[in-house]
Amino acid sequence: MEIRQLKSNDAESYLAIRLEALQNSHEAFATSYGEEKNQTENSYHDRLSSETTFTFGAFIDKQLVGVITLVRETLVKLSHRANLVAMYIKPEARGKGIGKLLVNSAIGQAAQLDGLEQIYLSVVTTNQSAKQLYLATGFEVVGKQLRALKWQDRYYDEEQMVYYLK
Structure with a gap:
C-alpha cells in the first residue's frame, strides 16, 4: 500500500473515486452526486x-x-485553521487501517504548515466508524449541529470535531 499526496496527473482517478463516494455515501457529504457529476477532469x-x-x-x-483532503483557511483571521474534508475509502478496502494512515498523513501535512494550529472536520452522527477513527487519531468533539444536512426529506445531524496541533 502507498499513501501519497495527489497531484494534477491524478485528476482522472480522483474524479472517479469522488463520484463513487457521492453515490455510495451520499449522507456523508454536503455535495451531491448530481451537483458534481458534470465536473470535468480539468477542474x-x-x-x-x-x-x-x-x-x-x-x-x-x-x-x-481512499482519499482525504486538508484545506487551509485563507482569510487572515482563520489562517490558523484548516478543514479535513472529502474522506472516503472504497468498501472493499475498509478495515485495513487505510483511514488512519490517511488522517495521519493530513495531520502530518498540517503540522508542516507555518502558523497552522487547528484542524476541523464535520462527521455525520450516524457514521460510527468515522467518528471512532477521528477520536482514535486525536480529534475531539466540540459541537453538534442538528439537521445539518438534508437529503430527500431526511435530515442528518453532524458533530464538529477539532484536532489541536498546538
Whole structure:
C-alpha cells in the first residue's frame, strides 16, 4: 500500500473515486452526486494543484482506494485553521487501517504548515466508524449541529470535531 499526496496527473482517478463516494455515501457529504457529476477532469487538475489544498490518496496495486483532503483557511483571521474534508475509502478496502494512515498523513501535512494550529472536520452522527477513527487519531468533539444536512426529506445531524496541533 502507498499513501501519497495527489497531484494534477491524478485528476482522472480522483474524479472517479469522488463520484463513487457521492453515490455510495451520499449522507456523508454536503455535495451531491448530481451537483458534481458534470465536473470535468480539468477542474480537479486545479484542485490538486492548489497551494492551500492537500489531497492524499491510498493506493493498493496502483489503484486509488481512499482519499482525504486538508484545506487551509485563507482569510487572515482563520489562517490558523484548516478543514479535513472529502474522506472516503472504497468498501472493499475498509478495515485495513487505510483511514488512519490517511488522517495521519493530513495531520502530518498540517503540522508542516507555518502558523497552522487547528484542524476541523464535520462527521455525520450516524457514521460510527468515522467518528471512532477521528477520536482514535486525536480529534475531539466540540459541537453538534442538528439537521445539518438534508437529503430527500431526511435530515442528518453532524458533530464538529477539532484536532489541536498546538
